[in-house]
Amino acid sequence: MLLAQDLAVFRGEHCVFAGLGFELRSGEVLQLHGDNGSGKTTLLRALCTLLPLEQGTISWRGSALPGARAQYFSEMIYSGHSEAIKSDLSPRENLIAGAALRGSDSIDIDAIIERVGLSDKAELSCRSLSAGQRRRVTLARLLTSHTALWVLDEPLTSLDVHGRALVEALIVEHAKQGGSVIYTTHQPLSLDGCDVRSLKIGL
């Protein structure tokens, strides 16, 4: 599904990484290893075309990216360091706006809110939620559209034990339905039932 060949990304003059390539087929989960500053986040952002490539190509289902951008975006979702939610809006409003932005409307918001355990907080403004609860709203956004590829940057940040279990369940379920996931994390994730490959970044 996702093929990266000979990628090289520069930050200003500094070459973050070069000659990096991998392939991700449907149903596979890929974890990026590497200590801080080795370029994990840079690679994730480059995969989402948020960063320009100095060299190399990324292709989605065989067609090179800059061309198939709309198709690629409709089938992937990125969750970065920042939660990308509006603190003045309630979780429900955030999710409704997020879903419409991704052009998917036939989804049951209440079921998703229920799934991430925010049903009692659905109407409160996100400003009053804790960091963990806000991270759950971000996780709920992953479910708002039927996407094939999840790109997750440190999905476990500020999550408690139940939160971690939720993330693991979501990833496993997504992989079983034939979706694929790329993620970075510092706390190990126990994903029983799907083959987790890992890719080392940096020296």
Added chain:
Amino acid sequence: MFQWFHRLAASKNFYRLAEILGPLFGVLGAILLTLGVYRGLFVAPTDYEQGESYRIIYVHVPSAWMSMFVYMVMAFCSALFLIWKMKLADIIAEVSAPMGAAFTFLALATGSLWGKPMWGTWWEWDARLTSELILLFLYIGYMALRASIDNRGSAARAAAILALVGVVNIPIIHYSVEWWNTLHQPASITKFDTPSIHISMLVPLLMMALGFTFFYFTNMLSRARSVILEREANNNWVKDRFRENRL
């Protein structure tokens, strides 16, 4: 691999080309400028209407022309850079901006010096001078934007977009300022136009204009070479040149 090599080869060849053309343009420019100044000041006849003060056109018109020409070069290079990722085009735009701003300032200064005897005030809201002033703002905006973004790659692309947005706006600004000028200014005063040019007056003007252009190119090429040296200091072709002292 191809893109990297293409970029490298391009800058090496460009460097060699600039090494030859730079001094050549310099010499041509110097000759044309000295000739132009000589003929403009000594040979060209006095203008019956404006007396000797018209000789200021020999510096005002070329610098006004250059201020526009340099912006067009910047816009063209910005398009090349954005569409075909030509890093060289961005270098040319980057080094040209300060010179364009200098020419614009020069055009404004000589324009007001020329206008003083005619209108009695140092600054006349004449359409041409006003457009020149706005062009100066565009240059300053371009340089300020490029200076304020630290990641060089995005600074270059952001500046390129601004240059293209600017070049679309220049005719609009010029037209609206002309329109605004005719609306508020009774047309009785002499239009700020070059007086009817006698051939012996025109020749020095063309010489000066060409002289300015060569002057711009020789400086631009030399600055572009300096930028290339700095950015490719680690590449072999620069090391070899350094060793053979052929920088």
Added chain:
Amino acid sequence: MGGAFWALLKRDMLLAFRRRADWLNPLVFFVIVVTLFPLGIGPDPGLLRDIAPGVLWVAALLATLLALDGLFRSDFDDGSLEQLLLSPQPLSVLVLAKVLAHWLVTGLPLLLLSPLLAVVMQLQVVAIPVLLVSLLVGTLTLSLVGAIGAALTVGLQRGGVLLALLVLPLFIPVLIFGSSSVIAAASGFAVDAQLYLLGALFLLALVLAPPAIAAALRISTE
């Protein structure tokens, strides 16, 4: 396609409704700047009447400029700007929704407030309809063109001053035609030339600005 546009518009209006400061500041700024002139120049109605169109238009322009800085900044800070970039919907359309939402929240109130301030500045009543029409088309164009500057400077900490420097030269044609249309109306001349030209500027901005804004946003989020 339309769904995302309206959803984004609705979301931004909801946000603006909840965060009053964002759009009240430019309005208060507009009122204060206009009232400064009579205090600064003196209450002589004749003089005020002459400078009224220019003052109203420059104040509206500065108020729009003040509001522009916040256009993308809140989305940039909480990361939702990236989601905007990664949406399958064309970015130019989404950007149009953002600019329209921003205009509804800052441009429109300026418009509704301007007759009041026109009276304060002793402007002839016959000129007020033209003032409204020119401000309507003008502020829309200013928001569109200004959004390019906002997108270019959203990633910078002290972007405000730079934003003003970048967009002011681009605002000048709109100011020229806008204020001269009101001046012409005040002295009873025909105004259709100015208004047509304002309309032309608006259509040009409507077509050319969104792609430029989209490209600028992609660069600023790098």
Added chain:
Amino acid sequence: MTEFLAMGGYAAYVWPSFGLTFIVMVTIQLSTFSRRRKAIAAVRRQHAVNTQKNQQAGTGESV
């Protein structure tokens, strides 16, 4: 000669214009030269760093 210098009474405008042009062009030229000196110095510094690195790496590649 003196009436030439008087420039038909406009000396106060013609000579400053030409003078200013000369100054601006000389400043542009000088800054180009200094920019070039800065670039060559940068290459020399980079060269020194490389040779030092090579010696540390034991290759002692002579320059």
